[in-house]
Amino acid sequence: MKWLLVAAIVLATVLGDLLQSHEMKQAGEQSVSARGFARLLETIAQRRLLFLGVACNAVSFFAFMALVQTEPLSFAVPASASSFVLETLLAKFVLHERIGARRAAGALAVLAGVVLVGG
């Protein structure tokens, strides 16, 4: 059951992040002031894919609630990081971001760390 919840978190997170990153780049730079947040909410309402991305976050959020009810936080949070390398790869191939050697090495170190933390 706990790995099923982790899988739900990972898949919903990956899809949500890709949609959000893609849409937010097109929406332009945002600020974190009160007015900035209001504009952000307006942007979410206007962009269907961005809204879908937020819905994915909601799914991952409920799965996380269920996971921390039974598992320690020091497992739940790192385990959800298994989404990491998959996302970096998708950032390169779907969003066409440039992944240099240093960025790739960093992401791999993070992955190794996640494996140790989760094991």
Added chain:
Amino acid sequence: MNTFTERSGAVLKTYSVLLLFLALKAAGNSAMAWGMKQVPERMSMNPALYLRAMLHPFVAVGVVALILALLTRMALFSLADLSFVLPVTAVGYVIAVFLGKVFLHETVTNQRWLGALLIFAGAVLVGSTSRNTTSAARTEALK
């Protein structure tokens, strides 16, 4: 000189938003984990259970903090690449292990600490690379 000031301003903004995100995430996670363990009913596919759990004060604080963290992270996405945001926010995993140990009294093995350190090292490595490679400023930023 002007472009230098603008660029360091943008970097400062990126890192301030990053810090705000990490603080909200850490507070939200801890409150959520603490609160959920006090909720008597086990969560299932029934949405009503989740809504009722949100009435617990610690869970409610967790939900609010995590929603604010989510919005802050979206603002961060408008400032930097996904492949920058993801590894750098991974510092949050180390913070979560630390808070789990200190505030929630969880057992943290040496292997788990080692993993947390590796995550941190990876995040620092990625943080040393350029901030945004897909915007118009990329030729400048790649220097």
